[in-house]
Structures are given as structure tokens and as C-alpha cells.
Amino acid sequence: MKLAILIPAFNEEPTITKVIKAIPKKIVGISEKEIFIIDDGSEDRTGIIARNAGAMVLTHLVNQGVGAATITGLEAAKLYDADIAITIDADGQHDPKEIEKIVNLIVKKKYDVVIGSRLLQRKEMPKFKAFGNFLMNWVTYAIYGLWVKDSQSGFKGFSKKAVRELNLTCRGYEICSEIIGEINRNNLKFVEMPIKTIYTEYSKKRGQYPLNAVNIVLKLIIKLILK
Amino acid sequence: MLLVKILSLFFGVIVIAKTMTDFKKKEENWQVFLFWIIVWLGVIFVAFNPAIINEMVLKLSNRSITVGQIVGIGFVFMLYILYRVYVKAHRQEKQFSRLIRKIALMDLKSSKIVNKK
Structure with missing residues (x-):
């Protein structure tokens, strides 16, 4: 079985090597794996560092947003003919050791999508982020009709079928909600898996700002109207 | 005014x-x-x-027009322009994204990891 690990990265010089090196060398059930860093127009040395750390770097010449980078990653997974694709954040907030659990759920339990849910440490999540997350869960439910406890998680696993069937277009963070919509539209079998979140000063500063929720909601509504 | x-x-x-x-x-x-x-x-x-608009409409169609009507017509026209600009910008953005992605995947397409067979 082939595994593609997709890491969208924008100016992640301080953490990218650590994230790549923390990915387990051997994963049960996986015979071949490739780490794809989607360097989303970084202005620092993210791409060079990632390449030196042994990853395959796909470079966006201009910053396009995390959604666009994720779509590029999923396209790469198709080209690589991966049986499983896993997305993970580049800021070090996820524990790559948990990749094995996701693989296990897709291989043994035959789930099409596994969503890493940061519920285990909701109390440790900065309050403003927790509020933004809660708000986005409801917005996602209102627009796409599927309730998930952590709709904005960047740690996800996809089966080959899911990679093939997801029709994603969003360029920014709204892609997280769009994925939930696509799970519902394609009737994909999914599960939420509690994950550990590593909150460092760096990872707390990265990711979405709560005010961005307004922007995401607007984009999702426009997308819905123009559909 | x-x-x-x-x-x-x-x-x-x-x-x-x-x-x-x-x-x-x-x-x-x-x-x-x-x-x-x-x-x-x-x-x-x-x-x-503003009276010039009324005079023009009067000359052209023998009817008078109120300020409210002028604002209303202007608003509808603005919405149409806004829609056209949004659609064009959105289309351009999509094409630009597609191009960026194509370039990003170029190296992968020619690399060993996808051409093993």
C-alpha cells in the first residue's frame, strides 16, 4: 500500500524539518510512502529546508492559500497513485506518530475519511480559537448539513476512493468546511478520531484567526449562491 | 445632497x-x-x-425623473457592474490557480516516484 503524506506549508522554516523528521519511518500496512511538502509561495527557506530533510517539494510560485495547497497535494497523491493520503499541518501542532492510527482506520475499518479531532485537549486550545472553531462547526453544519466536532482540523486521512471523489475548489481555510460538504455529497464513510494537539507558542500563533471566520463564512455563502 | x-x-x-x-x-x-x-x-x-439629468430625460422622453429613480437606476447598474467584475475576477483567479498548480506538479510528473512502472 502506498501512502502520500501531504503538508501544505507557508513560511514554516522553524518547524518544517521537525515535522518531516517526526513522521514514522515504518508504518504497519504501508509498503511505500512519500512526503509531499506543498510550499505555498513561502518567502523564507521552507522549500529548501524541506527538500534537504528528504521531502518531495511542490512549489506554488505565488501564495495561493491552504486550500489551494491541499488540492495540489491531493493531485500529487493521485499522480503518485497513493492508496491513502494524509494531510498534516506544518506548524508542528499535530503528532505525526498518529498517522499510523489513521492508516489503521482506513485499511482495517474501511473508512474513506478520517478527521483528526482536537477535542481531547479542548481546554488547552486558546479560547479565541476554540470559539472560532465552534462557530465554524455550526456554519459548516448549516451550509453542508453534516455535523462534525472539529470541522477545521488539518489532520485528515483519505482513502483512494475519497481522493478520487472529492471535488474541491476553495483556496483558503474554507476548504475544511468544503471537505465536510464533499463527504456528505459523496456519502463517504467517515469517522472522527481524537488526536493530541501540541500547543507551542509558535503553533498558537499560526493557523486561522477567529476574525477569519467572517471571511470564510462570506466565501462559503458566495460559493453556495454561485453554485 | x-x-x-x-x-x-x-x-x-x-x-x-x-x-x-x-x-x-x-x-x-x-x-x-x-x-x-x-x-x-x-x-x-x-x-x-443633479437637475441636468432631469432636463436630459425630459428632452429625450418628455417625462420627468425623480432623484429616487436616478439613485435606484444607478444602484441596479452598480450591482450589475459588481457582478460582472466579480465573475471575471473569480474566473481569472481560478485560471491562475490552475496554472500555479500545473507548474507545481511539473517536477513530480517527470520524477522517478511517479514513473516507476
Whole structure:
């Protein structure tokens, strides 16, 4: 079985090597794996560092947003003919050791999508982020009709079928909600898996700002109207 | 009506100044430069002489028009322009994204990891 690990990265010089090196060398059930860093127009040395750390770097010449980078990653997974694709954040907030659990759920339990849910440490999540997350869960439910406890998680696993069937277009963070919509539209079998979140000063500063929720909601509504 | 005059003058001056700067930098040709100057001088003129619209409509169709109707027509026209601009920008953005992705995947397509078989 082939595994593609997709890491969208924008100016992640301080953490990218650590994230790549923390990915387990051997994963049960996986015979071949490739780490794809989607360097989303970084202005620092993210791409060079990632390449030196042994990853395959796909470079966006201009910053396009995390959604666009994720779509590029999923396209790469198709080209690589991966049986499983896993997305993970580049800021070090996820524990790559948990990749094995996701693989296990897709291989043994035959789930099409596994969503890493940061519920285990909701109390440790900065309050403003927790509020933004809660708000986005409801917005996602209102627009796409599927309730998930952590709709904005960047740690996800996809089966080959899911990679093939997801029709994603969003360029920014709204892609997280769009994925939930696509799970519902394609009737994909999914599960939420509690994950550990590593909150460092760096990872707390990265990711979405709560005010961005307004922007995401607007984009999702426009997308819905123009559909 | 004073607010309309102030707003049109404010935005008119901004647009004209920007157009002039772009023209000087040779980022715009003289036809585009002239077009925006005429349009915005026209907007300012109408804002200071709103009765002119009524006179024009009266001459053309023998009917009078109220300020509310003018604002209403202007609003619908603006919405149409906004829609056209949004659709065009959105299309351009999508094409740009597709191009960026194509370039990003170029190396992978020619690499060993996808051409093993």
C-alpha cells in the first residue's frame, strides 16, 4: 500500500524539518510512502529546508492559500497513485506518530475519511480559537448539513476512493468546511478520531484567526449562491 | 445632497489622481486615461448639477425623473457592474490557480516516484 503524506506549508522554516523528521519511518500496512511538502509561495527557506530533510517539494510560485495547497497535494497523491493520503499541518501542532492510527482506520475499518479531532485537549486550545472553531462547526453544519466536532482540523486521512471523489475548489481555510460538504455529497464513510494537539507558542500563533471566520463564512455563502 | 457632492468629489479626486499616476508611469494608455477622466469629471459635474439629468430625460422622453429613480437606476447598474467584475475576477483567479498548480506538479510528473512502472 502506498501512502502520500501531504503538508501544505507557508513560511514554516522553524518547524518544517521537525515535522518531516517526526513522521514514522515504518508504518504497519504501508509498503511505500512519500512526503509531499506543498510550499505555498513561502518567502523564507521552507522549500529548501524541506527538500534537504528528504521531502518531495511542490512549489506554488505565488501564495495561493491552504486550500489551494491541499488540492495540489491531493493531485500529487493521485499522480503518485497513493492508496491513502494524509494531510498534516506544518506548524508542528499535530503528532505525526498518529498517522499510523489513521492508516489503521482506513485499511482495517474501511473508512474513506478520517478527521483528526482536537477535542481531547479542548481546554488547552486558546479560547479565541476554540470559539472560532465552534462557530465554524455550526456554519459548516448549516451550509453542508453534516455535523462534525472539529470541522477545521488539518489532520485528515483519505482513502483512494475519497481522493478520487472529492471535488474541491476553495483556496483558503474554507476548504475544511468544503471537505465536510464533499463527504456528505459523496456519502463517504467517515469517522472522527481524537488526536493530541501540541500547543507551542509558535503553533498558537499560526493557523486561522477567529476574525477569519467572517471571511470564510462570506466565501462559503458566495460559493453556495454561485453554485 | 451635500453628502453626495462630498462623496463624488472625494472618490472622483482619488480616481483621477490614480489614473494620472498610472498614465505617467505608463501603466495605462491615453485612451483608458481619457475615458476615466471624462467619466469621473462627469460624475462630479452631475453630483453638483443633479437637475441636468432631469432636463436630459425630459428632452429625450418628455417625462420627468425623480432623484429616487436616478439613485435606484444607478444602484441596479452598480450591482450589475459588481457582478460582472466579480465573475471575471473569480474566473481569472481560478485560471491562475490552475496554472500555479500545473507548474507545481511539473517536477513530480517527470520524477522517478511517479514513473516507476
